[in-house]
Amino acid sequence: MTQIKAKYLKDYLSPAFTITHLDLSFDLAGPNTQVTAKSQVVRHDDEQTTLVLDGDSMKLISVKINGAEVNYTQGETTLTIEADLNAFELEIVNQLDPEANSSLEGLYMSDGAYCTQCEAEGFRRITYFLDRPDVLAIYSVRIEADKVAFPYLLSNGNFMDQGDLEGGRHFVQWQDPFPKPAYLFALVAGDFDLLEDEFITRSKRPVKLQVFVDKGNLHKSHHAMASLKKSMAWDESRFDLEYDLDIYMIVAVDFFNMGAMENKGLNVFNTKYVLADIDSATDDDYHGIEAVVGHEYFHNWTGNRVTCRDWFQLSLKEGLTVFRDQEFSSDLGSRAVNRIHAIKVIKNQQFAEDSGPMAHPIRPESVIEMNNFYTVTVYNKGAEVIRMMHTLLGESGFQAGMKLYFERHDGQAVTCDDFTAAMQDASSVDLSQFILWYSQSGTPIVSVKERYDEQKAQYSLLIEQFTPATADQTEKAALHIPFDLELISPNGDSMLTEVLNVKSASEEFVFDNIAHKPTPSLLQNFSAPVKLDFDYSVEQLVHLMRFASSEVARWEASVALFSQSIWANVENLNAKQAMHVDLRLTDAYRGILLSESLDPALVAEILTFPSVSALIEQVSSVELDILATARDFVIEELASACEDELLTRYRELVNIDSSAARSLKNACLLLLQRVSDQHQDHAKLQYELAVNMTDSLGALQALNGAESALRSELMADYETKWLETPLVMDKWLTLQATLGADTCLERLEALTEHASFSFSNPNRVRSLVGAFAAANLVQFHRHDGKGYDFLTDTIIKLNKLNPQVAARLITPLIQFKKFDIHRQNLMKASLARILALPELSSDLYEKVSKALDC
Numbered sequence: 001m002t003q004i005k006a007k008y009l010k011d012y013l014s015p016a017f018t019i020t021h022l023d024l025s026f027d028l029a030g031p032n033t034q035v036t037a038k039s040q041v042v043r044h045d046d047e048q049t050t051l052v053l054d055g056d057s058m059k060l061i062s063v064k065i066n067g068a069e070v071n072y073t074q075g076e077t078t079l080t081i082e083a084d085l086n087a088f089e090l091e092i093v094n095q096l097d098p099e100a101n102s103s104l105e106g107l108y109m110s111d112g113a114y115c116t117q118c119e120a121e122g123f124r125r126i127t128y129f130l131d132r133p134d135v136l137a138i139y140s141v142r143i144e145a146d147k148v149a150f151p152y153l154l155s156n157g158n159f160m161d162q163g164d165l166e167g168g169r170h171f172v173q174w175q176d177p178f179p180k181p182a183y184l185f186a187l188v189a190g191d192f193d194l195l196e197d198e199f200i201t202r203s204k205r206p207v208k209l210q211v212f213v214d215k216g217n218l219h220k221s222h223h224a225m226a227s228l229k230k231s232m233a234w235d236e237s238r239f240d241l242e243y244d245l246d247i248y249m250i251v252a253v254d255f256f257n258m259g260a261m262e263n264k265g266l267n268v269f270n271t272k273y274v275l276a277d278i279d280s281a282t283d284d285d286y287h288g289i290e291a292v293v294g295h296e297y298f299h300n301w302t303g304n305r306v307t308c309r310d311w312f313q314l315s316l317k318e319g320l321t322v323f324r325d326q327e328f329s330s331d332l333g334s335r336a337v338n339r340i341h342a343i344k345v346i347k348n349q350q351f352a353e354d355s356g357p358m359a360h361p362i363r364p365e366s367v368i369e370m371n372n373f374y375t376v377t378v379y380n381k382g383a384e385v386i387r388m389m390h391t392l393l394g395e396s397g398f399q400a401g402m403k404l405y406f407e408r409h410d411g412q413a414v415t416c417d418d419f420t421a422a423m424q425d426a427s428s429v430d431l432s433q434f435i436l437w438y439s440q441s442g443t444p445i446v447s448v449k450e451r452y453d454e455q456k457a458q459y460s461l462l463i464e465q466f467t468p469a470t471a472d473q474t475e476k477a478a479l480h481i482p483f484d485l486e487l488i489s490p491n492g493d494s495m496l497t498e499v500l501n502v503k504s505a506s507e508e509f510v511f512d513n514i515a516h517k518p519t520p521s522l523l524q525n526f527s528a529p530v531k532l533d534f535d536y537s538v539e540q541l542v543h544l545m546r547f548a549s550s551e552v553a554r555w556e557a558s559v560a561l562f563s564q565s566i567w568a569n570v571e572n573l574n575a576k577q578a579m580h581v582d583l584r585l586t587d588a589y590r591g592i593l594l595s596e597s598l599d600p601a602l603v604a605e606i607l608t609f610p611s612v613s614a615l616i617e618q619v620s621s622v623e624l625d626i627l628a629t630a631r632d633f634v635i636e637e638l639a640s641a642c643e644d645e646l647l648t649r650y651r652e653l654v655n656i657d658s659s660a661a662r663s664l665k666n667a668c669l670l671l672l673q674r675v676s677d678q679h680q681d682h683a684k685l686q687y688e689l690a691v692n693m694t695d696s697l698g699a700l701q702a703l704n705g706a707e708s709a710l711r712s713e714l715m716a717d718y719e720t721k722w723l724e725t726p727l728v729m730d731k732w733l734t735l736q737a738t739l740g741a742d743t744c745l746e747r748l749e750a751l752t753e754h755a756s757f758s759f760s761n762p763n764r765v766r767s768l769v770g771a772f773a774a775a776n777l778v779q780f781h782r783h784d785g786k787g788y789d790f791l792t793d794t795i796i797k798l799n800k801l802n803p804q805v806a807a808r809l810i811t812p813l814i815q816f817k818k819f820d821i822h823r824q825n826l827m828k829a830s831l832a833r834i835l836a837l838p839e840l841s842s843d844l845y846e847k848v849s850k851a852l853d854c
Helices: 222-239 283-298 311-332 335-354 376-409 416-427 538-547 551-574 583-594 600-607 612-616 624-641 643-653 659-675 677-689 693-702 709-722 726-737 744-751 762-775 786-801 803-809 821-835 842-853
Strands: 017-027 033-043 050-054 059-065 072-074 078-082 087-096 106-110 113-117 137-146 152-155 158-164 169-180 187-190 193-200 206-213 247-253 266-270 445-453 458-466 481-488 494-502 506-511 519-522 531-533
Touching (some): 059 078, 113 266, 137 187, 222 311, 283 693, 311 376, 335 376, 335 551, 335 600, 376 416, 458 481, 494 506, 519 538, 551 624, 583 643, 600 659, 612 624, 624 643, 624 659, 677 709, 693 709, 693 726, 709 726, 726 744, 744 762, 762 803, 786 821, 803 842, 821 842
Parallel strands (some): 017 137, 206 247
Antiparallel strands (some): 033 087, 050 078, 059 087, 072 078, 137 169, 152 187, 158 169, 193 206, 445 458, 458 506, 481 494, 481 519
8 A cells, every 4th residue: 555644734835836827638539538738837046947847547648838749747746847937828738538537527528428526636646736725826728629419518607609510520618717626627518408598797797607407407506596596696795795607517527526616616515415306305405405505605705715725624615605605595494493403413423533543623634535625614614713702793793794704805815814814803802722623533521510699689500611632632721712692581581692702711690780680591502612511400491491581592491301301211222221201291292282483493493302412422431232221211201291292293294385384294203203103104104195205205215114014115216216316216215325224234235226316426335334324323233233234335435446435434434433342343454354455445444543542
């Protein structure tokens, strides 16, 4: 195996050479595809005469400087040229085989179409180049291909020219007037259905909008187009940002490692986040498409016009843009529900990353494989850091900071420090301590103790913060934590709301003129990504569920109340005592179900109880089987106690056509299946009468807790109906992967041979193998280790085929420390088997080696 080395932020050096203009010519001809790259190179360092370019997996044909052949040294992933000139034209010709490129990085084939993925370091698979984000060039691109097979030839920027060539071929010329790094380059060539529209910017400039989809899917592209137009209008109204090219294109491809890519003017999307109609897509799919289309569009400014100096600064664009897409979704829909979804990602996934071997700050200090750092820490915790900054500055201060950021850095590659400096300078808010969030990893634990002095009418909170050591850092400093607080009176009135600035390891906050002892709503709206430690009583949590002014706080209280019951019953099982559920818990949930004022979507969130994996993140270690037993018991007791209310709400919602009503209806149906098999008739009838995928899938999910004749019947019907529709079959594969039955694993092994499954397609792999390992914890963590073997065998298969997907699948396997010694040993043995592979990818090596070293 080639020696794999880490790169360090501290070693960053600005480039000795840069490239100002790049003329690319593509002769697309299958395995004989030829790329000619003419770069205008400028030397910045007079003492540096050696130009080292990045390159991988291509056949080099020729290298010229100013038209003359030159000597060069070709390494495994580099091309070294001696160039004692201040400015020159470098021409490189190389040959590619896109059809053989299963990594889906660089230029590859997806269902007969050419497409590219260059972020983070895929451009070096297209041509030798300075493949780093701080080299910004103006690109001109000429594409030639067979006109019948590839009528659409697309690239970044504005359309310039087109024409016919000999032999039934044609060409199209594109130019992007805005300097960009190589990772934003895109090319697509294929035969598609096309949806066209137009957006008129606030300055009255028309922009052509185009969405390209596979033949026969045009009717599924309208929601993506509508989402794009909403995104463009929202960015103008909320952030004062206008689109800057003549055309904006989206292309949907089925073979794609990520969700989508923000290439300037030509976004390449996974079909999952473009295609939707009411028959084949759920409400969640519709929301997901809107959010992802928004996210990629918002990158036009936060990522494209201002980009990253180096890849350690990835959260500069991703954390900020996730925050922007969350605000977009919240402004268009339910702010509370969107916030709850964001919180779940942090608590269920990011906290796990913090406590595992891949712990890192939102700005990492070192990386081996950059693809491994497209993480929930960089993206979602990064967004939480931006959200905290927004809390500290307020909307007007934050917008002033954004404006200054663009004024200073438009057209540049910059750092996270440049962003925080703009925010601080525009608002005059001191962020000197706050910026530690960028460099410190781990999840702070914030412990709170209350005290009430009735005679003085004084209430106080002692707030202490502590961040445990992580795999990458042992020493931790106190952080600046915005701590949102509401004090609620005994009769349910709001007595005080305030955002506290917690900056020290221990601080006391005193509140005067508090006539009665309040119930505190702490860390409202999850104002910081921390773990809250406060000894809430059952009465306090029930009070918060009823009276907190924040809907998110009501949901948080329900999670805490449910979790308390789980852990109490875990203790009962450990003590070999009978399990039971407090009547106050069932009364609280019954009250939620009977409420006529609460948003049905919020009620659905409250009835969607924390998963086993979410509960695991609340403790340092766990007996998985005991936890799963306790969780099942509490849910079944709650469902039984609230059976009448669940059935009443379900029947009330059956004919209401709204996503909120459907979400609550399906939550009720799922719980009713926990009560009795007699309720299977409701699931059967819902499936048979469904006029949308949300209700069809909701019925199947309700039956997915255990094997039954009805489940088998409906799953077979679904398979027959949707066998030729890959994205819809992905849902079927996930249902099979998450079946709560001991036969699940044997079915998965058989399903790898199913007509709908392919190891070469990331969507299929994630739907089956990824869903099993991440969401079916009891079956994945079987005592016999067969769940680990199944995942390990898949990862070994994908190591050469698609290392990125393999590395993302391995996450559940490296997070072994919270489980019992038997399971830990089995998981370590699986990791050792992977580490012993003779040609292990750097993607997998980084994660496996760190896990085994922990």
